[in-house]
Structures are given as C-alpha cells and as structure tokens.
C-alpha cells in the first residue's frame with residue numbers, strides 16, 4: 001500500500017518540470033511529489049529536449065501545468081539567448097497544443113538592467129514566454145546558495161578561487177522551488193504582469209564573503225574577489241542592482257546554515 005503523502009494536495013495534478021535534474025529543478029520535483037502530484041520530469045537525460053522540441057509533445061500529454069526550471073551553463077549571451085528563447089517558444093507551443101493551463105518559470109532579480117552575458121539572456125527569456133496566448137507566471141529569484149560552489153569550481157586555478165564582487169541575497173534552491181510550485185499551482189488565469197514576484201534569502205551577503213566561508217571548509221585555500229572596470233555590469237553587481245525589492249518574499253535558511261549541511 002502506498003504511504004499517504006505528508007501534505008495531500010486538494011487536487012492531484014499532472015505537472016511537467018522542465019530542467020528536472022538541475023540545481024533548482026530537482027527540488028521542484030521533490031516539492032511536487034511531497035504534495036502528492038504526478039510529475040513528468042523533463043531534461044535531455046530523460047530523452048526530452050526543449051530546445052529542439054524532441055519528445056516534448058509526448059511528454060506534455062495530459063499535463064495541466066508546466067514549470068520551467070531549465071537552464072544552460074553557457075555564459076555566452078547569444079548561446080544563452082538562443083537557448084532560453086527557443087525553449088520558451090517550444091514550451092508555449094507544445095503547452096498550448098496539450099491544453100495546459102499555464103507555464104510558471106524562474107528568472108533572476110534585477111536582470112532587466114543587464115546588458116551582457118548570461119544575465120542579458122534572461123529578459124529575452126521573459127519576453128519570449130510572455131509573448132504568447134498561454135498564461136505565464138514568472139518568479140524572479142536571487143542567486144542560489146548552490147551557485148556559490150559552482151562559481152568557485154568555475155573560477156578556481158591552483159589554490160585560488162576567483163568570484164565576482166557582488167551584493168546578493170543568496171537563497172536556497174529548495175526555498176525557490178517551494179515558491180515556484182506555489183505560484184504555479186495558484187488558482188486563477190491570465191498572464192501575470194510586472195512587478196513579478198521575487199524570492200530571496202533572509203539577508204544581504206557579499207558573494208566573496210559567502211565563497212570565503214564555503215571555501216574555509218571545502219577549499220580552495222584562498223578566495224579572491226574580482227572586479228573588472230571595463231565590465232558594463234560592474235555597477236549592477238557591486239552596488240545592489242541584484243538585490244530584492246521591498247515586495248520580495250524572504251526565505252531561509254541563510255547561506256551559512258545551508259553550507260553547514262553540505263558534505
């Protein structure tokens with residue numbers, strides 16, 4: 001006999017999660033399953049490609065809501081823009097054909113001011129989602145706690161890890177997943193308009209400070225903050241442009257508390 005879910009949903013729904021194996025997506029899947037929903041996990045590892053559209057129509061058969069938590073690791077603006085805009089158009093088109101009620105997607109706090117690199121691809125992602133007939137809800141999140149080890153892995157040479165100087169209100173991917181599922185399953189129709197809801201951690205941190213605390217346990221030996229005067233986004237990164245607005249939901253755990261649980 002199946003165990004009764006801890007929190008039984010009022011209505012059990014079939015929900016597709018794009019990017020189901022990612023830093024965020026795996027938590028979205030967990031939250032939905034804990035609530036007793038049926039999850040259709042979408043990623044290339046599961047044989048569904050949201051950029052080419054391969055397998056997408058079949059995956060969305062009978063799905064009521066799509067949650068888009070997919071992403072590309074590419075920092076290249078054109079590559080990331082192509083990824084997010086193709087994925088958005090394919091999810092919208094396949095979602096409309098399948099008769100889904102809405103798409104809920106995750107974006108990044110403050111990215112409307114971005115002009116280069118990965119971040120500049122996210123406004124294009126938002127626009128590509130919003131330009132169709134299918135209702136869309138967008139949650140803007142702060143940088144994830146889980147992003148700190150990733151940045152250190154990318155930026156470490158020898159004993160030194162380089163991370164950008166940045167003011168951020170780091171948030172656990174699990175907390176973002178809970179908020180995203182809540183937004184996706186809220187009753188009601190229509191596309192949400194700006195200002196989009198925001199989710200961030202409980203307090204402002206310096207990325208260098210968080211990376212230094214993490215590295216003290218997991219390495220590398222030293223962490224260095226990098227700041228490029230030629231970077232057109234330096235101001236945005238260093239002067240609070242990525243911090244949440246007054247309407248944001250703030251959710252724990254704080255970075256240090258989260259980091260204590262990492263092996």
Ligand SMILES: NC(=O)c1ccc[n+]([C@@H]2O[C@H](COP(=O)([O-])OP(=O)(O)OC[C@H]3O[C@@H](n4cnc5c(N)ncnc54)[C@H](OP(=O)(O)O)[C@@H]3O)[C@@H](O)[C@H]2O)c1
Nearest residue numbers: 019020021022023024043044045049050070071143144147
């Ligand atoms: N990381 C952060 O700090 C942060 C902060 C705020 C918002 N966000 C946003 O959150 C979202 C998820 O970020 P993340 O860090 O969780 O990403 P991630 O860990 O890189 O995961 C990406 C997911 O997308 C899937 N994917 C990639 N290409 C795909 C394709 N062509 N078709 C189907 N699935 C594909 C991946 O699986 P396969 O490789 O198997 O396909 C994986 O499941 C992104 O939109 C990002 O902009 C991230």
